Amino acid sequence: MKVTLIGAGPGDAELMTIKGLNRLKQADVVLYDRLVGEDIVSMIPDTVEKICVGKHNGKHPVPQEEIGSLMVSKAKQGLHVVRLKGGDAFVFGRGGEELEILCENKIPFEVIPGVSSSIAAGVYAGIPLTHRDYSSSLHIITGHAKKNGQLDIDFKSLAGLNGTIIILMGIASLENICTGFLEAGMNRHMPAAIVENATLKTQRKFIGTLETLFELSKQNQIVSPSVVIIGAVCALSDKLGT
């Protein structure tokens, strides 16, 4: 009886850790999310039961509470359950919530970190997230709006830090996010980037400024999953990117 929570990385199968892959091969059952790369899912041995709990083929995702009960019931059957998540499970991955359920049910667990898309997107786009000449901090935030449509972003504080701002789940609210930073006094020429499908063969990257970013996303019909990066370091992408 055990659950291993594994970060599968952002999509490129070679970014999965060796430790994560080893545990995956020892699993009895794997519960995986939509953002786990297809190449990684195909590495799960045929003998292992695979359960997709994310949105696939237009079906609704399995509700979070059901994922919790599924993990608990499978583990209580004496199975080794692997919970496989995109990126890193502790970066906007609800990994903490899932572990709390396991604690309540006295189920032993192990957590294996993954390469978060928040980091990998910049790396694959030739954007060093910190640079002694441009940025000495990075801030990973969510662009997911609350039920009332409000964003939970402290634009003023972030704009004053001169760091690199990395936004996950930011495409649907991109216009409001850019306006928020402009109204908070950030330079409209501040370099900015969007990396769609980061690390996958389908990766696209777009470099603009805080002022042009939303237009750029509309013109190119950028969709989720995408990472938005705002900060002076984005200007290095043309030089350092491939």
Ligand code: SAH
């Ligand atoms: N735990 C994940 C993040 C989950 S939140 C991690 O550490 O990467 C989901 C958001 O992650 C998406 O909306 C998108 O902003 C980002 N994301 C995940 N995979 C991505 C990818 N391959 N390319 C671009 N963005 C990605």
